[in-house]
């Protein structure tokens with residue numbers, strides 16, 4: 001029996017990505033691995049900002065507020081760059097909702113604890129976030145170069161295609177969106193073979209530390225990769241653990 005060819009990003013039904021099913025499956029019951037990623041991201045962005053304020057972008061935000069909350073205390077503006085119209089609609093509604101729903105209130109507490117207390121003393125985080133955020137419907141492959149001071153990405157480049165070349169192109173576009181010297185912080189599923197959201201199947205490229213290092217070596221410096229929650233079996237669809245990367249854009 002012949003193996004089918006790896007499929008590309010545009011062969012999957014991103015408009016049918018079900019945001020509520022995704023949140024219920026991955027985030028309704030916050031996992032310590034996610035808390036760790038939020039903390040590491042907040043610290044990386046705080047280090048990048050120093051005493052100033054930075055323009056940040058999160059790529060492939062999906063139905064997830066923690067990337068934006070991790071940036072909130074140090075961000076001048078936050079861009080949420082997402083491809084699926086279903087997820088863009090979810091983001092708009094969630095930011096207009098007037099309060100941080102569970103589990104986002106939990107993740108805000110984690111992000112807040114990792115930032116300087118004075119900068120993170122934000123009385124109405126959802127209102128502050130809504131005022132600073134630009135939600136853009138766009139593809140990672142169409143990111144403008146060198147526009148932001150820092151970029152974050154969670155489970156996007158490796159979770160949007162089965163093709164190694166496309167994964168590497170997505171990583172390059174992500175890193176290229178940041179001005180030279182700016183902070184990159186990103187989490188990747190380790191060894192994933194794909195995932196299900198509701199009834200829909202979505203792809204993955206299986207990533208290990210060496211593959212990640214190779215994807216970023218030519219486009220970023222100061223690369224640090226750490227494994228979070230390595231396990232032998234899946235605890236959620238497509239998830240056995242993750243790799244967290246920080247780097248500086250070239």
Ligand SMILES: C[S@@+](CC[C@H](N)C(=O)[O-])C[C@H]1O[C@@H](n2cnc3c(N)ncnc32)[C@H](O)[C@@H]1O
Pocket residue numbers: 009014017059060061062063064081082083084087138139140141153154155156159160
């Ligand atoms: C596994 S989800 C990750 C969502 C979220 N970042 C998180 O941390 O849970 C992958 C996301 O990538 C988005 N996506 C798919 N193709 C994309 C593309 N070409 N450019 C940007 N985002 C894309 C999907 O719509 C989805 O929101």
